[in-house]
Amino acid sequence: xxxxxxxxxxxxxxxxxxxVDIGESIQIVATLTVPxxxxxxxAILAVSNAATHTATIARLNFLLGELFAEALRQVPVxxxxxxxxxxxxxxxxxxxxxxxxxxxxxxxxxQIGEGAVIAARTGIQTITDFRPADxxxxxxxxxxxxFLDYQLFRHAEIARIALNIGGIANVTVLPAGxxxxxxxxxxxxxGNILMDALxxxxxxxxxxxxxxxxxxxxxxxxxxxxxxxREPPKxxxxxQYGAEFxxxxxxxxxxxxxxxxxxxxxxVEGYPETREIIVxxxxxxxxxxxxxxxxxxxxxxxxxxxxxxxxxxxxxILFAVxxxxxxxxxxxNLPSATGARKPMILGKISMVP
Amino acid sequence: xxxxxxxxxxxxxxxxxxxVDIGESIQIVATLTVPxxxxxxxAILAVSNAATHTATIARLNFLLGELFAEALRQVPVxxxxxxxxxxxxxxxxxxxxxxxxxxxxxxxxxQIGEGAVIAARTGIQTITDFRPADxxxxxxxxxxxxFLDYQLFRHAEIARIALNIGGIANVTVLPAGxxxxxxxxxxxxxGNILMDALxxxxxxxxxxxxxxxxxxxxxxxxxxxxxxxREPPKxxxxxQYGAEFxxxxxxxxxxxxxxxxxxxxxxVEGYPETREIIVxxxxxxxxxxxxxxxxxxxxxxxxxxxxxxxxxxxxxILFAVxxxxxxxxxxxNLPSATGARKPMILGKISMVP
Numbered sequence: 001x002x003x004x005x006x007x008x009x010x011x012x013x014x015x016x017x018x019x020v021d022i023g024e025s026i027q028i029v030a031t032l033t034v035p036x037x038x039x040x041x042x043a044i045l046a047v048s049n050a051a052t053h054t055a056t057i058a059r060l061n062f063l064l065g066e067l068f069a070e071a072l073r074q075v076p077v078x079x080x081x082x083x084x085x086x087x088x089x090x091x092x093x094x095x096x097x098x099x100x101x102x103x104x105x106x107x108x109x110x111q112i113g114e115g116a117v118i119a120a121r122t123g124i125q126t127i128t129d130f131r132p133a134d135x136x137x138x139x140x141x142x143x144x145x146x147f148l149d150y151q152l153f154r155h156a157e158i159a160r161i162a163l164n165i166g167g168i169a170n171v172t173v174l175p176a177g178x179x180x181x182x183x184x185x186x187x188x189x190x191g192n193i194l195m196d197a198l199x200x201x202x203x204x205x206x207x208x209x210x211x212x213x214x215x216x217x218x219x220x221x222x223x224x225x226x227x228x229x230r231e232p233p234k235x236x237x238x239x240q241y242g243a244e245f246x247x248x249x250x251x252x253x254x255x256x257x258x259x260x261x262x263x264x265x266x267x268v269e270g271y272p273e274t275r276e277i278i279v280x281x282x283x284x285x286x287x288x289x290x291x292x293x294x295x296x297x298x299x300x301x302x303x304x305x306x307x308x309x310x311x312x313x314x315x316x317i318l319f320a321v322x323x324x325x326x327x328x329x330x331x332x333n334l335p336s337a338t339g340a341r342k343p344m345i346l347g348k349i350s351m352v353p
Numbered sequence: 354x355x356x357x358x359x360x361x362x363x364x365x366x367x368x369x370x371x372x373v374d375i376g377e378s379i380q381i382v383a384t385l386t387v388p389x390x391x392x393x394x395x396a397i398l399a400v401s402n403a404a405t406h407t408a409t410i411a412r413l414n415f416l417l418g419e420l421f422a423e424a425l426r427q428v429p430v431x432x433x434x435x436x437x438x439x440x441x442x443x444x445x446x447x448x449x450x451x452x453x454x455x456x457x458x459x460x461x462x463x464q465i466g467e468g469a470v471i472a473a474r475t476g477i478q479t480i481t482d483f484r485p486a487d488x489x490x491x492x493x494x495x496x497x498x499x500f501l502d503y504q505l506f507r508h509a510e511i512a513r514i515a516l517n518i519g520g521i522a523n524v525t526v527l528p529a530g531x532x533x534x535x536x537x538x539x540x541x542x543x544g545n546i547l548m549d550a551l552x553x554x555x556x557x558x559x560x561x562x563x564x565x566x567x568x569x570x571x572x573x574x575x576x577x578x579x580x581x582x583r584e585p586p587k588x589x590x591x592x593q594y595g596a597e598f599x600x601x602x603x604x605x606x607x608x609x610x611x612x613x614x615x616x617x618x619x620x621v622e623g624y625p626e627t628r629e630i631i632v633x634x635x636x637x638x639x640x641x642x643x644x645x646x647x648x649x650x651x652x653x654x655x656x657x658x659x660x661x662x663x664x665x666x667x668x669x670i671l672f673a674v675x676x677x678x679x680x681x682x683x684x685x686n687l688p689s690a691t692g693a694r695k696p697m698i699l700g701k702i703s704m705v706p
Contacts, residue, residue, distance in 0.1 A: 039455055052407060054405060054446045054463065058448065058461040058462065059459045059461045062459050062460065065489070092411075095408070095411065095412070101416060102413075103392070104416060106416050107415065108415040110410065114489070115485075116482065116486040116488070116701070119486070120489035121489070132415075132469035132470065133703065135415070136470045137473055329704060331706070345705065347703075348481070348482070348701035349702040349704070350486065350700075350701050351682060353697075353698055
């Protein structure tokens with residue numbers, strides 16, 4: 001089955017598209033990133049962070065549906081050959097831990113990028129909203145990528161960690177010979193989000209971070225955040241590292257880069273048998289960050305490109321694979337990764353005639 | 354097939370539940386309205402009207418999912434006998450006419466009440482988000498009720514109009530012997546929304562409106578709004594009759610009741626062959642409103658109860674029927690009513706194992 005995967009990540013840099021053929025194995029047909037126009041990116045960031053009009057969210061949901069469909073059309077693969085679309089959309093809120101709300105405890109997540117629009121524009125059945133079902137089963141709705149990491153990277157004799165450095169950084173711990181229930185995964189903390197905010201749109205090759213000086217006192221203070229020391233499952237959202245964090249911490253870019261590296265290192269230290277770290281996400285392009293990572297962690301550090309998976313397309317591939325699971329009426333979450341009570345069939349299906 | 358329908362309407366008074374058996378005909382098994390706690394109703398109204406935090410919308414979406422599932426459990430029908438759920442959820446924004454947004458024309462609609470939560474709590478496949486597919490096809494996403502009105506009320510020799518008076522009032526025009534493409538439907542204007550706001554939570558039996566005096570000068574000014582004179586299809590949302598409208602018009606409750614009656618009458622006058630008006634919705638309980646309606650329009654005025662359809666449950670029944678259509682991979686919109694380019698399969702399916 002030929003399936004397209006679509007996602008716009010926490011960095012809000014553009015729409016990642018992957019077209020994959022799924023059967024006995026997963027074959028990547030094409031991948032592409034379609035950048036957002038600056039005013040669209042600003043509108044997304046505005047609804048992701050602050051008080052806003054409901055109208056803006058509603059309109060943005062439909063506009064992103066159009067943009068996601070247009071992004072798919074830009075992939076050099078005939079649309080007629082694609083049988084199914086899995087679109088993650090854009091997360092504008094994520095709170096995996098239940099919060100007090102109107103007298104109850106409520107965990108929630110909110111993705112936009114209207115599936116009905118994508119289905120109507122492409123004529124292809126489209127699955128969206130992959131996180132709510134996991135939250136409905138008591139999970140944190142994240143991370144979902146371990147499902148793919150398990151399929152792609154598990155090894156009978158080599159213990160590995162898959163590390164994705166998007167806006168937020170997350171790891172999938174794959175012990176040697178792991179069964180699905182042995183997989184542990186969690187957000188380690190900030191990925192590129194702080195660096196992006198301090199050197200917009202992003203610090204190319206980590207040049208500014210490399211030129212700066214790490215504020216070791218501030219770093220130690222930030223590393224004391226109990227989140228980094230808590231046992232998984234755990235997940236965090238971009239709102240935790242937003243304007244308020246930047247303002248109250250006064251963090252600089254060199255310290256932000258180091259915070260990403262050191263929180264990843266803290267996570268990795270918990271799994272001393274690990275022999276390889278496989279990096280993907282925008283952070284894999286940041287040579288300074290990769291250098292600091294290699295200098296700081298014990299295992300060999302490589303990227304998903306070594307396995308034929310472009311560092312920018314892993315998550316889009318994930319949502320193609322998750323859509324396929326749902327289409328086959330099979331679960332797509334790993335309860336050991338998300339904390340859900342049980343495997344769930346993820347997503348909502350928008351049908352076409 | 355036994356199907357449950359769920360909706361919370363523009364009046365935001367509670368969750369309407371209907372359980373129906375659908376086969377050759379539609380049999381009503383049970384209907385119920387579960388009122389909202391006041392603080393939940395206030396939170397919904399807050400996100401429906403004004404600037405708000407994205408967090409509130411995300412949390413409310415999940416909370417309403419829980420409340421909708423709990424409402425269904427209160428119906429005296431074994432949950433195990435229900436095979437499918439259609440949940441409209443709560444509209445918090447609706448803009449059927451494209452608006453200028455980030456350099457494009459965007460029509461949009463936003464319903465909350467998380468389907469994944471309803472599916473997880475009930476173990477029943479749940480279909481939500483019925484309006485976006487119609488908007489994606491160039492329709493106004495409303496009204497959807499004509500699909501049901503056509504099935505329930507069309508007559509070979511009698512021209513009828515089905516009138517639903519919820520927060521907003523809408524009509525379905527059913528010419529004698531109508532085919533689907535002959536059905537015309539549109540929002541006539543305010544239903545109970547202005548009266549509810551002026552005498553919260555609502556003006557029981559229209560007592561306060563009856564005791565007041567209609568400000569005829571203001572009424573004439575309001576009736577000059579081009580919306581009331583425009584050809585269908587057309588639809589309006591509660592934001593058009595919100596705090597801003599109340600403040601700028603200074604309307605009183607007697608004039609508000611008369612505005613509802615007169616805008617309905619304007620709509621009815623366009624179809625002089627009509628012999629019966631079949632009223633449903635909360636407005637059917639308002640004896641003053643019904644009296645004024647009977648005095649103002651030509652056709653006989655009755656309620657849907659005469660046809661075995663409780664005036665409060667018609668819309669919940671609708672979403673059971675629309676869910677069934679989607680489950681059968683059949684369209685659920687009437688393009689002649691919504692203005693869509695073509696019939697669409699409505700909704701998004703949340704699956705259960």
